[in-house]
Amino acid sequence: MAIDAATVxxxxxxxxxxxxxxxxxxxxxxxxxIMNWIEQLNEVDTNGVEPMTxxxxxxxxxxxxxxxxxxxxxxxxxxxxxxxGGFFVVPKxxx
Amino acid sequence: MTDLTKxxxxxxxxxxxxxxxxxxxLTQAHVDAVAAAKPLNAYILExxxxxxxMARAADAIRAKGEAGxxxxxxxxxxxLFCTEGVRTTACSNILGNFVPTYESTxxxxxxxxxxxxxxxxxxxxxxxxxxxxxxAFGDVVNPWRGAGSDRKLTPGGSSGGSAAAVAAxxxxxxxATDTGGSIRQPAAFTGTVGIKPTYGRCSRWxxxxxxxxxxxxxxxxxxxxxxxxxxxxxxxxxxxxxTSLDIAVPxxxxxxxxxxxxxxxxxxxxxxxxxxxxxxEQLWQKGIDWLKEAGCEIVEVSLPHTKYALPAYYIVAPAExxxxxxxxxxxxxxLRVDGANLTETYEQTRAAxxxxxxxxxxxxxxxxxxxxxxxxxxxKALKVRRRILEDFEQAFEKVDALLTPTxxxxxxxxxxxxxxxxxxxxxxxxxVTVNLAGLPGMSIPAGVDANGLxxxxxxxxxxxDEGTLFSLGGALEKAADFKAKPAKWW
Numbered sequence: 001m002a003i004d005a006a007t008v009x010x011x012x013x014x015x016x017x018x019x020x021x022x023x024x025x026x027x028x029x030x031x032x033x034i035m036n037w038i039e040q041l042n043e044v045d046t047n048g049v050e051p052m053t054x055x056x057x058x059x060x061x062x063x064x065x066x067x068x069x070x071x072x073x074x075x076x077x078x079x080x081x082x083x084x085g086g087f088f089v090v091p092k093x094x095x
Numbered sequence: 096m097t098d099l100t101k102x103x104x105x106x107x108x109x110x111x112x113x114x115x116x117x118x119x120x121l122t123q124a125h126v127d128a129v130a131a132a133k134p135l136n137a138y139i140l141e142x143x144x145x146x147x148x149m150a151r152a153a154d155a156i157r158a159k160g161e162a163g164x165x166x167x168x169x170x171x172x173x174x175l176f177c178t179e180g181v182r183t184t185a186c187s188n189i190l191g192n193f194v195p196t197y198e199s200t201x202x203x204x205x206x207x208x209x210x211x212x213x214x215x216x217x218x219x220x221x222x223x224x225x226x227x228x229x230x231a232f233g234d235v236v237n238p239w240r241g242a243g244s245d246r247k248l249t250p251g252g253s254s255g256g257s258a259a260a261v262a263a264x265x266x267x268x269x270x271a272t273d274t275g276g277s278i279r280q281p282a283a284f285t286g287t288v289g290i291k292p293t294y295g296r297c298s299r300w301x302x303x304x305x306x307x308x309x310x311x312x313x314x315x316x317x318x319x320x321x322x323x324x325x326x327x328x329x330x331x332x333x334x335x336x337x338t339s340l341d342i343a344v345p346x347x348x349x350x351x352x353x354x355x356x357x358x359x360x361x362x363x364x365x366x367x368x369x370x371x372x373x374x375x376e377q378l379w380q381k382g383i384d385w386l387k388e389a390g391c392e393i394v395e396v397s398l399p400h401t402k403y404a405l406p407a408y409y410i411v412a413p414a415e416x417x418x419x420x421x422x423x424x425x426x427x428x429x430l431r432v433d434g435a436n437l438t439e440t441y442e443q444t445r446a447a448x449x450x451x452x453x454x455x456x457x458x459x460x461x462x463x464x465x466x467x468x469x470x471x472x473x474x475k476a477l478k479v480r481r482r483i484l485e486d487f488e489q490a491f492e493k494v495d496a497l498l499t500p501t502x503x504x505x506x507x508x509x510x511x512x513x514x515x516x517x518x519x520x521x522x523x524x525x526x527v528t529v530n531l532a533g534l535p536g537m538s539i540p541a542g543v544d545a546n547g548l549x550x551x552x553x554x555x556x557x558x559x560d561e562g563t564l565f566s567l568g569g570a571l572e573k574a575a576d577f578k579a580k581p582a583k584w585w
Contacts, residue, residue: 003462007462008458011458011461011462011465012458013442014461014465015417015445015457015458015461016421016424016438016441016442016445017442017445017446017449017454017457017458018439018442018443018445018446019446019454027455027458030455030516031455031458031459031462033516033517034409034455034459034516034517035459035462037406037409037517038406038409038410038472039406040402040403040406041403041406041407041410041475041476041479042475043403044400044403044478044479044482046475046478046479046482049478049481049482050478050481051474051477051478051480051481052477052478052480052481052484053308053477054308054338055294055295055308055309055338055532055533056293056294056295056338056340056533056558058295058338058340060337061334061337061341063334075196078194078196079193079194079196079427079428079429080426080427080428081425081426081428081429081430081431082431088426088427090426090437091433091434091436091437091440092436092437093437
């Protein structure tokens with residue numbers, strides 16, 4: 001199936017990646033090429049097959065519901081692009 | 096004194112143990128080799144002062160008689176592993192100057208066992224690539240060149256820096272990771288040994304995530320025995336990774352040199368792909384003959400869904416990546432490009448920070464997970480993934496391991512496959528099945544092509560049966576007697 005520029009614009013928006021207008025057509029062509037190649041999966045009969053959601057069949061381990069880490073704002077903030085007084089500084093979200 | 100960088104990890108550990116040289120001497124030799132190898136672009140961050148400090152500490156520990164399995168051995172670390180206080184970028188601009196305040200479990204295990212860090216190794220950006228051309232730090236150049244040619248070749252990817260550094264004697268061994276073939280294909284392209292263990296053997300904690308159900312760490316090393324020594328230290332249960340297996344780590348080095356007599360080796364007929372060079376076909380046959388001579392029984396097996404592994408992978412891996420990489424929002428760490436509002440800030444940050452291949456995969460992943468396509472693509476791929484696992488389960492009812500080529504070609508020229516993403520993806524045709532099924536796979540250098548470039552054979556094992564792979568790998572290594580090294584031009 002063909003992916004058009006409008007679909008690329010929508011997907012890029014969902015992925016929060018700014019793609020300039022002139023990139024939409026080339027990306028649409030590339031993604032169409034890749035998705036057409038992927039289409040061959042439809043040849044496989046998967047009726048009644050359980051989707052494989054984990055590489056190894058193990059049940060997730062449980063642990064005690066206790067605090068194991070924290071109280072270390074300096075380390076948490078050490079890579080922040082912007083921080084003030086022990087907080088992350090982010091753009092205004094609510095007007 | 097002989098050139099200490101030429102030693103295998105095992106020989107270096109023996110030399111340290113017999114006091115033939117100190118870790119400081121061994122490490123200094125490697126620091127000097129790394130500093131003189133800039134044209135390879137294998138290291139993106141050298142940490143010579145840290146290396147020499149760690150070497151001095153290792154010598155002190157050894158003098159006290161408290162040496163661990165790797166005490167004093169200088170290693171290179173793929174830039175996907177978080178290293179406390181040492182910049183970690185996954186070779187992407189979006190991580191910018193990220194300096195972790197914690198250590199990945201795998202590297203912590205190596206330091207616990209006494210290893211020394213030489214620096215951080217180049218790789219494809221976020222481990223997405225098969226040629227090391229997607230790195231924000233530029234291409235790694237393969238130390239190998241074709242006979243009579245000075246054309247720059249790819250070392251493979253994504254662990255291209257790890258493979259090039261080991262092949263060029265810029266470390267005794269290196270950490271690497273493998274999501275679709277990123278340990279084994281570069282190992283094949285550089286005449287080195289690489290093993291991706293069973294999913295869950297090595298903790299993923301502190302390893303920058305690409306596709307969490309496929310990502311596994313493993314070593315690239317000069318010999319099968321060296322790989323076994325490395326993997327033993329890297330592996331082990333970690334409560335911080337919920338998929339880490341709570342199973343004892345076998346003594347992998349003890350499997351190297353064990354007889355492989357009576358083992359049944361499967362040859363999957365679907366791995367004879369169209370257009371595969373005759374040399375690779377011939378090398379595969381040689382591998383079959385070597386294992387026969389070592390007493391193995393050869394059995395033809397069928398893995399009928401092999402051709403669907405790559406397309407399934409290119410849904411599963413981008414889907415997981417699009418989710419994992421959502422964390423790069425410019426708020427808490429890494430790059431931030433300010434826009435007019437929050438959404439624009441996200442969009443501009445991610446547009447500026449991610450490379451083209453990473454963006455392409457995030458877009459594919461977002462597309463296949465989006466409303467209306469989830470069942471048609473993502474769930475379909477997960478069902479095909481189970482079919483691929485079932486293929487292996489059926490084969491392993493009859494055989495103990497499988498033998499295949501590692502890659503469909505020798506190292507190709509940098510820039511050669513850059514325009515066609517699907518052609519690049521086909522590099523992983525023999526390796527990606529193993530990631531989907533969570534199985535261990537190992538590449539062993541087995542010969543050279545007409546141009547003198549190395550070629551690898553791949554062994555695939557049952558889940559948790561790395562031991563058998565080390566025995567078989569040892570047998571292949573002995574029979575192949577691969578001694579070629581790249582001629583130094585850098």
